[in-house]
Amino acid sequence: MSVSIAIAGKGGCGKTTISAMLVRHLIERTGRGVLAVDADPNACLGLALGVQPETTVAEVRDATLAGKLPGAEANRERAFEYAIHHAMAESKGFDLLVMGQPEGPKCYCAVNNLLRRYLDQAGEEYRYVVVDNEAGMEHLSRRTTNAVNHLWIIAEPTPVGVLTAKRILGLSERLPIVVQQRGVVWNKVTEGVPLPPGAEDLPTLGRVPLDPVVLEASQFGATVFELDAARPALAAVGALLAEQLGLAPKTNP
Numbered sequence: 001m002s003v004s005i006a007i008a009g010k011g012g013c014g015k016t017t018i019s020a021m022l023v024r025h026l027i028e029r030t031g032r033g034v035l036a037v038d039a040d041p042n043a044c045l046g047l048a049l050g051v052q053p054e055t056t057v058a059e060v061r062d063a064t065l066a067g068k069l070p071g072a073e074a075n076r077e078r079a080f081e082y083a084i085h086h087a088m089a090e091s092k093g094f095d096l097l098v099m100g101q102p103e104g105p106k107c108y109c110a111v112n113n114l115l116r117r118y119l120d121q122a123g124e125e126y127r128y129v130v131v132d133n134e135a136g137m138e139h140l141s142r143r144t145t146n147a148v149n150h151l152w153i154i155a156e157p158t159p160v161g162v163l164t165a166k167r168i169l170g171l172s173e174r175l176p177i178v179v180q181q182r183g184v185v186w187n188k189v190t191e192g193v194p195l196p197p198g199a200e201d202l203p204t205l206g207r208v209p210l211d212p213v214v215l216e217a218s219q220f221g222a223t224v225f226e227l228d229a230a231r232p233a234l235a236a237v238g239a240l241l242a243e244q245l246g247l248a249p250k251t252n253p
């Protein structure tokens with residue numbers, strides 16, 4: 001069984017940054033296969049992780065619908081699986097799958113069923129699955145199988161952050177999937193500054209400090225693997241992983 005961690009939150013709150021940090025920690029701590037899924041149509045997780053797949057799941061879906069999937073005449077299901085497998089960008093210790101643009105108004109039920117089945121199967125081949133979602137959690141709301149073990153709602157420590165975290169929490173409670181554990185991760189927190197009013201009503205998982213080097217790294221297009229392990233934001237995500245999933249850092253004997 002794989003353990004899934006879904007990351008959600010308002011635009012710009014740090015979902016992609018925290019997803020990439022989680023992937024790095026999971027690789028370093030477990031040495032086991034990690035699947036990173038970029039479920040944001042404006043896909044950026046590849047940049048933070050330093051890999052870019054050649055194609056997206058949406059492109060495979062559209063090619064299937066347009067009857068342009070190579071080999072589909074002989075065996076549609078196998079051709080689909082092959083194409084999705086090809087969409088997987090493989091890197092050291094992890095693979096990245098980019099979902100791409102959501103579907104248009106046509107009914108894609110048959111293709112979506114294939115896709116869901118494949119993703120469920122593929123997910124089981126990895127020990128950990130990290131999903132970087134878009135604000136509306138469209139990807140999660142379209143899934144009907146497989147529970148999400150951990151849903152981390154990322155929010156900035158501002159009144160707008162509190163309001164949106166509350167909304168996303170409510171939205172997550174109405175998702176058609178089982179979410180085993182959910183809560184808010186306050187990101188870009190300044191030390192000594194209390195969380196805004198209303199934050200105390202929300203289930204807080206932890207805090208990640210505002211880290212100017214993390215911001216600078218993104219401005220220069222650096223990957224998460226280039227960050228110094230001692231950076232406070234990266235260390236805070238590591239501490240969260242230890243607390244929430246019981247995954248402590250590896251210690252040298």
Ligand SMILES: Nc1ncnc2c1ncn2[C@@H]1O[C@H](COP(=O)(O)OP(=O)(O)OP(=O)(O)O)[C@@H](O)[C@H]1O
Nearest residue numbers: 011012013014015016017209210211214215218233
């Ligand atoms: N803890 C932090 N300290 C400093 N800067 C941060 C921190 N977390 C994220 N950032 C910066 O905030 C910006 C937005 O982060 P990111 O792209 O991860 O957000 P996002 O929620 O994925 O955005 P989007 O909704 O556009 O996908 C980036 O420039 C990133 O470097």
Ligand SMILES: [Mg+2]
Nearest residue numbers: 015016040044
């Ligand atoms: Mg993002």
